[in-house]
Amino acid sequence: MKKPFELHADYQPESFEFNKAGKKQVEKLVALYPKGKQQSAVMPLLDLAQRQVAEEGAKASPPYGGWIPRAAMDHIAEILDMPEIKVYEVASFYSMYNMAPVGKYLVQLCTTTPCWLCGSDDIVKACTDHLGIGMNETTKDGLFTLMEVECLGACVNAPMVQINDDYYEDLTADSMKELLDVLAEGLKPKIGSQKGRKSSMAITGPTSLEKEAKKAGVV
Ligand code: FES
Incomplete structure (x- = not known):
């Protein structure tokens, strides 16, 4: 919100x-x-x-x-x-427009059903504990604002968050905290799946359309 x-x-x-x-x-x-x-x-x-x-x-x-x-x-x-x-x-x-000041990194946490079933409560807790702020609050150093949002359309890689323009998916409490630390250092974390999946493909590689995946250079 x-x-x-x-x-x-x-x-x-x-x-x-x-x-x-x-x-x-x-x-x-x-x-x-x-x-x-x-x-x-x-x-x-x-x-x-x-x-x-x-x-x-x-x-x-x-x-x-x-x-x-x-x-x-x-x-x-x-x-x-x-x-x-x-x-x-x-x-x-529209939720993409912010009507009040936000931190340099706006962390939008999806808590809709698929993300919730895959552990978004843990992701929310990791953020609030690690940053010491609640939803709609900004850290004193101006770096982070937390915001709860509805489905961001990446349910297949749940749980996920959007930070500014980028999606970070397949999160765990630990990878979420790491992500925040990398941003706090002024570095750019790897976007997309934090478990190393390509797009929404199984971690072991394609299970169908294997030739096409090879042709497209995704495996
Ligand atoms: S429910 Fe989180 S991205 Fe759809």
């Missing part, structure tokens, strides 16, 4: 502007839609704003992750000539 949108919170900056690269990207994105339908660009523009904030946050001390300030939504409403409330509606509906 993402944090609620607080219009007048202290952390809301007074203004927002896209940077030089962002402005170019805005032009390109808006031009993708037919004349008069530019409002359809609202979702990619929200994503662009969130990524710009993340870029700035990665250089800040303490660091922070991508989120969308109210000023950014108002700016997007102005660019797309649409009511501000319509932009707030879109951003607050």
